Amino acid sequence: MKKRIALISEHASPIAAIGGTDTGGQNIAVAELARHLAALGYEIDVFTRWDDRRVPKILNWRDGIRIVHVEAGPVTFIPKEKLLPYMPAFTRDILRFIKSENNRYKLVHAHFFMSGLVAADIKRKLGIPFIVTFHALAKVRRLHQGGNDWFPDEGFAIEERVITEADQIVALCPQDRDDLINLYEADPGKITVIPNGFRPDEIYPLDKLFARMALKLDPKEKIILQLGRMVRRKGVDNVIKALGYMRREHNFEARLLIVGGESDEPDPKTTPEIGRLQKLAEAEGAGDLVTFVGRRPRDMLHYYYSACDVFTTTPWYEPFGITPLEAMACGTPVIGSNVGGIKSTVMDGRTGFLVPPNDPASLGRRIIELLSSNKLMTYFKENAIRHVNQNYTWMKATHLTANMYERIATQSPLRADEEEDSLSYIDDSFGSLIETIEKSRRKIRLAILDSAQAVYRSLARGGKVLVCGNGGSAAEAQHFAAELMGRFEASGRRGLPAMALTADTAFVTAWSNDYTFDDVFARQVEAHGQPGDVLVVISSSGQSVNLVKALRTARRHEMFCIGLLGKEGGPASELTDINIIVPSNETSRIQEVQLLVLHVLSHLIEQQIVVDDLNTVQITEEWSIKHFQVQEMAKNVNKRKIKHESTKCD
Numbered sequence: 190m191k192k193r194i195a196l197i198s199e200h201a202s203p204i205a206a207i208g209g210t211d212t213g214g215q216n217i218a219v220a221e222l223a224r225h226l227a228a229l230g231y232e233i234d235v236f237t238r239w240d241d242r243r244v245p246k247i248l249n250w251r252d253g254i255r256i257v258h259v260e261a262g263p264v265t266f267i268p269k270e271k272l273l274p275y276m277p278a279f280t281r282d283i284l285r286f287i288k289s290e291n292n293r294y295k296l297v298h299a300h301f302f303m304s305g306l307v308a309a310d311i312k313r314k315l316g317i318p319f320i321v322t323f324h325a326l327a328k329v330r331r332l333h334q335g336g337n338d339w340f341p342d343e344g345f346a347i348e349e350r351v352i353t354e355a356d357q358i359v360a361l362c363p364q365d366r367d368d369l370i371n372l373y374e375a376d377p378g379k380i381t382v383i384p385n386g387f388r389p390d391e392i393y394p395l396d397k398l399f400a401r402m403a404l405k406l407d408p409k410e411k412i413i414l415q416l417g418r419m420v421r422r423k424g425v426d427n428v429i430k431a432l433g434y435m436r437r438e439h440n441f442e443a444r445l446l447i448v449g450g451e452s453d454e455p456d457p458k459t460t461p462e463i464g465r466l467q468k469l470a471e472a473e474g475a476g477d478l479v480t481f482v483g484r485r486p487r488d489m490l491h492y493y494y495s496a497c498d499v500f501t502t503t504p505w506y507e508p509f510g511i512t513p514l515e516a517m518a519c520g521t522p523v524i525g526s527n528v529g530g531i532k533s534t535v536m537d538g539r540t541g542f543l544v545p546p547n548d549p550a551s552l553g554r555r556i557i558e559l560l561s562s563n564k565l566m567t568y569f570k571e572n573a574i575r576h577v578n579q580n581y582t583w584m585k586a587t588h589l590t591a592n593m594y595e596r597i598a599t600q601s602p603l604r605a606d607e608e609e610d611s612l613s614y615i616d617d618s619f620g621s622l623i624e625t626i627e628k629s630r631r632k633i634r635l636a637i638l639d640s641a642q643a644v645y646r647s648l649a650r651g652g653k654v655l656v657c658g659n660g661g662s663a664a665e666a667q668h669f670a671a672e673l674m675g676r677f678e679a680s681g682r683r684g685l686p687a688m689a690l691t692a693d694t695a696f697v698t699a700w701s702n703d704y705t706f707d708d709v710f711a712r713q714v715e716a717h718g719q720p721g722d723v724l725v726v727i728s729s730s731g732q733s734v735n736l737v738k739a740l741r742t743a744r745r746h747e748m749f750c751i752g753l754l755g756k757e758g759g760p761a762s763e764l765t766d767i768n769i770i771v772p773s774n775e776t777s778r779i780q781e782v783q784l785l786v787l788h789v790l791s792h793l794i795e796q797q798i799v800v801d802d803l804n805t806v807q808i809t810e811e812w813s814i815k816h817f818q819v820q821e822m823a824k825n826v827n828k829r830k831i832k833h834e835s836t837k838c839d
């Protein structure tokens with residue numbers, strides 16, 4: 190049975206629009222976690238407060254994911270700072286729902302401190318273990334926002350209780366972990382660092398000029414992008430002041446695009462922050478350099494990230510910060526404040542720069558430095574794309590989360606560690622194979638096509654295929670020969686002359702025993718190889734001596750040589766006519782992709798042979814029809830002749 194998990198996110202619904210005051214990273218995090226967990230086979234129910242009667246109480250959002258709207262207070266928008274009094278009602282409604290579903294939840298994962306409180310109460314009542322991700326900690330927020338933090342003070346005590354009672358706590362970055370330990374005395378053994386991520390199929394680089402054309406932006410202007418929730422602590426002031434500084438002190442101009450707000454059109458009435466920032470820009474003498482774009486849907490964001498030259502994010506503090514990841518995923522360097530999650534996601538001097546949080550002059554200088562050097566931009570771009578794809582995809586974050594779920598849900602601390610290791614190994618193996626397949630598709634498709642044609646040409650001219658390899662590759666050599674000699678997909682076709690040089694145990698053992706293993710294949714090539722035949726050598730390294738010697742002999746016999754190799758290709762790759770080199774250094778990944786290659790080759794070769802044989806049959810049929818007609822004609826002529834002659838005799 191599938192494991193059912195409850196995600197509680199009291200204010201941040203996964204289906205809310207992004208970019209408004211109360212919607213941001215947490216909405217994305219919950220949505221992506223739910224989607225990816227469902228893809229791993231979990232059944233997910235996301236519990237969030239009902240704030241709009243137009244959406245049903247229970248929404249089947251996607252395969253395996255329901256959004257359960259919880260009745261707690263009036264069904265209308267309420268700012269998150271005012272939600273705490275409704276939490277007892279929230280807990281009561283969830284408990285009712287859980288009962289109605291026969292208490293099937295293995296685990297609760299709470300997001301934000303109020304959901305943590307609900308989860309702690311559920312655990313006390315029903316004993317369901319829970320995990321909490323705070324997303325932002327009250328003490329940290331108070332430290333940085335002071336009087337502008339409108340959450341009630343009860344938040345501190347609630348967080349302390351949740352931290353004590355949670356089975357596991359997710360920290361979004363090392364800074365979050367340190368804060369949990371230093372400010373809350375959280376047990377380090379209970380903290381797992383799992384960063385947020387981005388989705389490579391949603392956020393990916395577009396050509397800069399193309400993106401600018403699509404957005405009707407000037408193709409030549411230097412463009413700085415600011416994108417995200419329009420709230421004060423995000424530090425947009427800082428970037429605007431930097432613009433003024435750059436113009437005044439360095440005579441350097443760049444455009445600042447600000448994407449975000451409560452409406453699609455940038456409207457100071459619906460988003461007062463826009464009006465405030467506009468005034469600030471005027472005061473800085475940079476009013477003409479700032480363009481407010483308004484809110485944009487998520488499927489447009491990669492256009493903005495790709496269109497700009499640099500992405501800035503200079504909040505006073507930032508628990509994680511998803512936007513810098515997304516910018517880097519589009520190949521855009523990031524200049525960010527040296528705080529919170531940003532200082533661990535942005536690599537200073539490699540994918541962008543880190544600057545002090547409230548220092549417009551430092552920010553301005555770094556912007557100028559970056560925008561003045563194409564070399565630096567290219568270097569950052571390449572690093573950025575690689576860095577985030579390796580470390581910060583939602584799939585990766587979800588695997589880590591799922592491992593943690595399994596550990597908590599099994600409730601067996603001894604097995605848990607081993608299981609976590611094993612699950613990580615399984616996930617990593619799949620991940621690295623997928624990566625190798627992706628790379629291979631780009632790099633070796635043409636070599637595969639060329640090889641299939643070479644084998645086909647040889648077979649069509651009456652040649653044959655010899656295949657060899659050691660260990661796993663010996664098995665694959667036999668596998669390939671069997672596909673050709675027998676059949677791959679086309680039943681009823683003729684058998685093709687293919688032979689694995691590994692299969693004759695009597696010869697292989699005798700020759701290795703009496704002479705040397707190094708010549709075990711070369712000897713057979715010498716015996717069977719004819720000019721125009723094909724030798725396929727399979728090796729993960731290209732280093733095996735017996736393969737190298739077989740290739741030398743094959744060359745002497747004017748055979749066509751194909752190397753199905755890996756790593757650097759090794760000495761074998763120097764002796765072949767075509768190489769298919771799997772781009773990986775891991776023997777197992779190489780072998781796995783090699784098997785795929787052999788199946789693809791089998792298909793391509795077989796297809797050609799079948800087409801050929803059909804043609805031959807047609808030719809034969811056509812020939813025999815013509816032959817028959819000629820014979821009939823001849824008979825008629827003869828009959829006429831006889832008749833003619835007989836009349837003549839008459």
Ligand SMILES: O=C(CO)[C@@H](O)[C@H](O)[C@H](O)[C@H](O)COP(=O)(O)O
Pocket residue numbers: 659660661662727728729730731732733776777780
């Ligand atoms: O299958 C495996 C490893 O996965 C082994 O049997 C492996 O094929 C053997 O060690 C081979 O002798 C390695 O030779 P090669 O691929 O480097 O030519």
Ligand SMILES: [Zn+2]
Pocket residue numbers: 661777780
């Ligand atoms: Zn193997």
